[in-house]
Amino acid sequence: MDWELQPVTEPGRRFVAAAEAHAADFAKRAAEHDADGTFPHENFDELKASGFLTAPVPEEFGGWGLTSVNDYAAGVNRLARGDGSTAIASAMHLSFCLMGARTWRLQEALGDDQAAVSGGFLSLLGAGAVAMANVTEPGTDIRHPLTEFTKVEGGYRLNGHKIFGTLSEVADLFFVPGRITNDDGSVSRVGAIVTRGTPGQQIKSNWDALGMRGSGSHDIVYEDCFIEEALMLPGGAPLGEDDMFSLSIATAAQLPLVAAMFGIAERAYELVVHMARTRKKAPSNRPLAERAAIQQQVAEMEVDMVTARALLAWGGRFLDEVFVDMPVTEVDTELLHDVNRELQCVKLTVNRKAIEIVDRALTISGGAGYMSGNELSRLYRDVRAGPFMQPLSPVDVYEYVGKVALGLDPAVES
Amino acid sequence: MDWELQPVTEPGRRFVAAAEAHAADFAKRAAEHDADGTFPHENFDELKASGFLTAPVPEEFGGWGLTSVNDYAAGVNRLARGDGSTAIASAMHLSFCLMGARTWRLQEALGDDQAAVSGGFLSLLGAGAVAMANVTEPGTDIRHPLTEFTKVEGGYRLNGHKIFGTLSEVADLFFVPGRITNDDGSVSRVGAIVTRGTPGQQIKSNWDALGMRGSGSHDIVYEDCFIEEALMLPGGAPLGEDDMFSLSIATAAQLPLVAAMFGIAERAYELVVHMARTRKKAPSNRPLAERAAIQQQVAEMEVDMVTARALLAWGGRFLDEVFVDMPVTEVDTELLHDVNRELQCVKLTVNRKAIEIVDRALTISGGAGYMSGNELSRLYRDVRAGPFMQPLSPVDVYEYVGKVALGLDPAVES
Amino acid sequence: MDWELQPVTEPGRRFVAAAEAHAADFAKRAAEHDADGTFPHENFDELKASGFLTAPVPEEFGGWGLTSVNDYAAGVNRLARGDGSTAIASAMHLSFCLMGARTWRLQEALGDDQAAVSGGFLSLLGAGAVAMANVTEPGTDIRHPLTEFTKVEGGYRLNGHKIFGTLSEVADLFFVPGRITNDDGSVSRVGAIVTRGTPGQQIKSNWDALGMRGSGSHDIVYEDCFIEEALMLPGGAPLGEDDMFSLSIATAAQLPLVAAMFGIAERAYELVVHMARTRKKAPSNRPLAERAAIQQQVAEMEVDMVTARALLAWGGRFLDEVFVDMPVTEVDTELLHDVNRELQCVKLTVNRKAIEIVDRALTISGGAGYMSGNELSRLYRDVRAGPFMQPLSPVDVYEYVGKVALGLDPAVES
């Protein structure tokens, strides 16, 4: 039996196969980029060359037509076994494509003029442009951006400070959400596509973290950037509220990140089971695997592995029901809150289990895994990134889940 | 979205719908049978009347043709929301039917003469006979029965002491495994079908336990019972080894029991969420649900709910791959050990989560649930039965899982 | 080494020795009272006869002069190994004595007239009167009693409904807290001593719970009871606030209840370790203790045992620092909130560990412990009572602990 997260569509199978091939390659460079804290440009050259990064772009725009969230998560999961940093950095772009395609489909279904604009972006993405969402800011949560857009002649002026700008080293397009003060004094959330090199955009090259050191998650400062009218995105929820778009990101764009953390855990499992089966210690010089105490530890790791993969498969299944099987016009925010409640529980448990699996692998390694030269020590640092992925933080998530479960307004205290 | 364990076949949908209808009825009597420790004969009268108990019998033998393990588990899950004791007692019979049908299909596929005998049993079951497996014994594990068969004129003499004889109050047929000493002095496992009322069979009517008090899980003693040759089952693994049959029971017949425990947890969840939404306390007299501390507890319960249902769905899916989708002749013990490793992890976690969910429901109840008259106090006692369901015990399971995961001989220490 | 919770004073050693002797006796009757849900009057006859119940009464009032909270907890811990119900029921009375003695000492130190009244109560207690606090009410928390006192000619009229009236079958004196509306319309907490048999007091004899079935924790209704002025207790905090008295109860009177839960766990540990060392199972017929899987389970239980006893010893130590070593006039509410934060953490973990130890004992028992006739099944039901002991509930406790730790106002949401 093959117990891995399996793709269920044809584009998904292509995507997962490509991910496995890429991962084998990335694995060779991961340690070096981790040590140096450098961004693996070679990996992204290869991902571009193979067309992998266009997977979620509809075929009519030059992509592979990947729509299954399950399959998307499965591919990112495979990448992460080779290099967690590259996996999450790719996901920033791939989610942008997936969300873009979904938005375009919704606009098409509604006969919205904006469909042409979305189509334009999809063409760029299909032609190889790399995109990212540049969302998180210090000192506030993502529902209350401090980044400001101000109306000026012919467009908007943008000022703000973003952090965790994963993939910023190679992104061509940056989705930048912010706030705008309307004529009536009210404040709305709004966003723009900023192209790389727009005057006033500074990518700080300052990413230096415990793990995911090859993800290039730099600070990005926007200082009086001029944004053309055409690059502004329409609509926008009131500050503090979740709309369909943010809830789609919280769910469909989250599962692949969770799957990446599990990919890291799977790699730790593989390393340590291999070690247990082959390493022998005096005085008995039997393989460690034959000791009851090692069997116990492996079994406890196994229990966590099964829980994590069942949850990922579950998440893939229900997200595909909503994002693939349901007509795009039938999905509403109430449904998405219900889905997000379920997905946040999936995320919380899989992220925690992934951390615990790597932790136990360290334990079984008997100290060997604590050395910098041992891959387990990198996995231990990388996998801890999972719970920080927004939204929601593991601090806020209980309030959200409890409120939705109890039928209350899901807005969390802020 | 409907987050429950869902049936995926037509007979499964019929089975689940029937289970839901029955459960509503059983719920009314559950407290009384629990208090008195009596077996709910009325429930089984109704289950017989509706044909529910024939569900896994092939249609050619008068049943509903239910083959999906997932759907079988879903139905038992629904029953357990009404009455856990009835749910597990029915499962004893239903698993017997499912395993009987599978054995028959295998024999048919192999052109085995025994197919006719199996068909005969299936006809009896299709016509309404109630069956159970009478396996567990004190002082040994199920791989090493102490119950003895001895060859005598025209048949066998049976002596032994069985415990946990769930469903014994209404069973017509008892599958009784034991040991036999072969002519060469070796000892094999063997089994027989014993019909109710066979001279020498004593059903002790002594079931008195912490929970599952309506399951009639009495001791049964066999003293010099004469068993006709025709009622002996062929083959039999060496003592201590798992064969295809025992591994099928350990997996396909186990999931419904696990699903029953989750059904009990779902009921506790339902009760306590309802309470939180409706109960008001001084001085604020707001619904409890509006308190942050209650939201936190409900969220933690929710996280466990999601984990348990994802694992059940996962178990249903992979068991159906093996027991429905694969040709019956292609399944071997190596595959089944791999499946059993996965399933035992599912079982361990779901059983534990089910216990924790009910425990947390008690906590949220604030003491109300500790009263004998409150359904939660029964659920708390019933749900603790889950981990005792054989095989494997939560003591032995880690050794088994570890050994299979590490590629070692899976036999556990005894 | 003796790893038990040890008494550290002379009266404490006398108290613990007496508790051990009593417990051996109570153990013989515990199963029967549990089955029948009857109050063990014989146990209280013996506790009275030995003088055990006067232990915390100062020697000048005829008691044993027990002041150490640690030693008090150690004695109740020993009682609980024999009978959990009797242990917590005695603690209701013993805490009343301890708190009475403390109040008297404080009044003496302050030159308060009320010292004479307190001394009067202590004389009654020293002479053998049995007392209890009758605090909990349905539909509110203990900081906001709904029970009402109304000023009438020559005294007060009392109306209210109390629950969890542990020890009510034999109590002579009931401390009944309630609210009173002051002349200025404000509402204060107040309390009275009600003597058994006061017209209007109805003890409902309706205790019927999952566990602690011999504790006689009946509902008690007060309907237009007339309370003489002299039996009213002075002062009283505003509704919703904790005063020195309530914080002393939350800490010093709580530890013995927690120690009782651990006593139940110790008994489960003893039973199951004995079983593991003596019980043999086929086919090997070695003692269970020789199996690696059993050693693993026992070790995990042991880890929990050590955690629980270290926490109890810690609690005993810091409570004695505050309640024995510090001058009674130097203790203030700020200190007591700090102490209560620490104690509530002790309580939360010990209660949880006690439940887990008994749960694991059931697991190791392999099903035997699930039978009604097996002591473990009673211990499993009894030990679950721990977390319900007020204040604080395991729902509210995190908010309280977090607030105190963060230096905020400790009042919890209500």
Place this chain on the structure above:
Amino acid sequence: MDWELQPVTEPGRRFVAAAEAHAADFAKRAAEHDADGTFPHENFDELKASGFLTAPVPEEFGGWGLTSVNDYAAGVNRLARGDGSTAIASAMHLSFCLMGARTWRLQEALGDDQAAVSGGFLSLLGAGAVAMANVTEPGTDIRHPLTEFTKVEGGYRLNGHKIFGTLSEVADLFFVPGRITNDDGSVSRVGAIVTRGTPGQQIKSNWDALGMRGSGSHDIVYEDCFIEEALMLPGGAPLGEDDMFSLSIATAAQLPLVAAMFGIAERAYELVVHMARTRKKAPSNRPLAERAAIQQQVAEMEVDMVTARALLAWGGRFLDEVFVDMPVTEVDTELLHDVNRELQCVKLTVNRKAIEIVDRALTISGGAGYMSGNELSRLYRDVRAGPFMQPLSPVDVYEYVGKVALGLDPAVES
């Protein structure tokens, strides 16, 4: 109330006060040594200058006369708040002193000639020599060293490969255990004191690990080192068995290491509680501490803090009973196994809680703690070292604890 681990003797108070002063200083350099992986020589210069390193040396040999294990652990705990690496490196030396003093006292009590030799070492230590035990080896456990001593003219030849040689950068004396083949062909454990710079000793300067990067825990290779007869230590248990000396190290020398891990956790707690009380976030701009979700997380951290400190206090108390209060001649291996069972449970839980506290601090930090420049990210890496400290590993410890608890031979499978 002061909830920290408190010294209980006069030398202990001096030791803890010195540790606090040193720690304040070390904290300033910790980040730099961590980043560079360099050994903090300045710290050890200061520790030598203050006399801190002579604390456990008896006063007659020039030390401070520290004998309390509790107080020793308290001092190391304080050091670790400033720099975990320095704390554990100092403990290597301090335990050597403590064990040396104990050995000397035992020899004195028994009238053993070796007392003079031990006294000689203590004089060296009192005069400022730095010592360490160089025990761990790759490919075996510490009860079965592969390092070999061979009898040669005038002494012994030593060959072996040691790892985790913490403190090796400044140690003057290395205690090196190994094996020797006796004349009758049997193999014994034996040991020698090797002085720094002995020809054939190579300190590899290769320590590069996930955490504790300033501990200088290099590999040390011994290649045909000549060891004078006088530097050989007498006695030695058979391979695989624990003697009094190894059990004393497993307990008395272990607690300070555990206390160091808790010191790291206390530092994380302090950082994050401070952050919660002072950091404000939009849109409310209230301190984070006022959010219910933050209070919940802090409370859960608090519960773990209380558990850890209670266990440390418990360990300090019972170790002092054995190593201070009991006459040195009355301690035997049976007692020490009982003590070690208890201590290993303390170690397991405190180490785990320390890891969890730092992990939760990261969670509460909301991502800030994941940055390399944030102290929390170092604490997260450092604290993970705890469970690797020998003996026993968290893999083997359950078997050991279970066996001792069940009254079996405590030797673990190897």
